[in-house]
Amino acid sequence: MADVERPGAQEWVPEGAGIPKLRTAAEACRGCELWRDATQVVFSDGSASARMVLVGEQPGDREDIEGEPFVGPAGRILSEALEAAGIDREGVYLTNAVKHFRFERRGKRRIHEKPGVAHVEACAPWLEAELRVVRPAVAVALGATAARALLQRPVRIGETRGQVIEGADPQGTPVLVTVHPASLLRLRDQQDRAAAFQAFVGDLERARELIG
Numbered sequence: 075m076a077d078v079e080r081p082g083a084q085e086w087v088p089e090g091a092g093i094p095k096l097r098t099a100a101e102a103c104r105g106c107e108l109w110r111d112a113t114q115v116v117f118s119d120g121s122a123s124a125r126m127v128l129v130g131e132q133p134g135d136r137e138d139i140e141g142e143p144f145v146g147p148a149g150r151i152l153s154e155a156l157e158a159a160g161i162d163r164e165g166v167y168l169t170n171a172v173k174h175f176r177f178e179r180r181g182k183r184r185i186h187e188k189p190g191v192a193h194v195e196a197c198a199p200w201l202e203a204e205l206r207v208v209r210p211a212v213a214v215a216l217g218a219t220a221a222r223a224l225l226q227r228p229v230r231i232g233e234t235r236g237q238v239i240e241g242a243d244p245q246g247t248p249v250l251v252t253v254h255p256a257s258l259l260r261l262r263d264q265q266d267r268a269a270a271f272q273a274f275v276g277d278l279e280r281a282r283e284l285i286g
Contacts, residue, residue: 082106082196087203093122096203100173106196108174108189113138115174118204120167125285127210127247128152129201130170131219131254132189138175143168151255152216155271159278167208171223172197194223205243212238212284213247214277217254224249236277238284248284252277 083105088095097117103109116133119142136146144152156163172193177184201223205213215221221229226242234251241247253274261267 082199084199087199091203091207093118093204093207096200096207100200103173103200105199106174106193108172108176108193111177112174114141116141116143116170117173117200118167118169119143121165122167122208124165124167124208125211126161126165126281127167127169127205127208127213128216129213129220129224130168130216132170132172132193133175134186134256135175135177135184138184143170147259148254148256151258151271155255155275155278158271158275159282161278161282167204167210169201169204171201171220173200189219191222194219198223198226202243205241205245205247209245210247211286212281213241213249214281215249215251217252217257220254221249221251236280238280250277250281250284 083103086099086103086105088099091099100115100117103115116137130143133143134146134148137143153163172189176187176189176193178187213224215224218229218231221234224241225239229251231251231253237251239249241249255274258267258270258274261270
């Protein structure tokens with residue numbers, strides 16, 4: 075795929091819009107080239123009054139097809155972890171740093187390709203608008219791409235995991251950094267995966283404490 079060719083999504087973001095209007099407007103966004111190959115924009119899911127926002131990297135193959143975030147294998151891990159942490163998935167706001175699926179086609183398969191920094195920056199106006207509307211007590215960065223989007227700087231998960239950092243948005247939303255649930259799927263050893271799952275649940279429990 076080509077590099078980002080446009081300056082970003084700002085011209086497509088309606089000023090002062092609520093989540094429904096933002097979601098509709100995002101369908102027309104041409105802030106980068108990813109819309110060309112994706113099935114559709116995948117905006118968000120959840121209540122605009124949520125106290126917790128969870129931000130992932132980008133939609134995956136299943137999300138691209140269904141048009142909703144976190145409905146694929148990583149989404150199932152996230153749902154299980156939220157339940158284990160005592161958090162109602164229906165009560166959180168789910169979104170991604172990048173709203174279109176970036177992939178490499180191999181035959182009939184579409185293989186996930188990490189979005190570039192330019193894609194994150196191009197899509198930043200959408201995430202900023204979402205945070206302005208929701209005004210959460212905490213934003214959970216699921217992985218390094220999400221952390222970069224929220225903090226507007228490179229982030230090493232091993233150095234920042236579990237920390238609460240003031241976000242770069244105008245409200246200074248507190249950001250708790252953790253892993254992306256997809257990282258658990260890559261662990262083949264069952265004991266390693268179980269330990270990683272419990273650590274992930276622990277991070278979500280801390281986020282729950284922050285919302286009271």
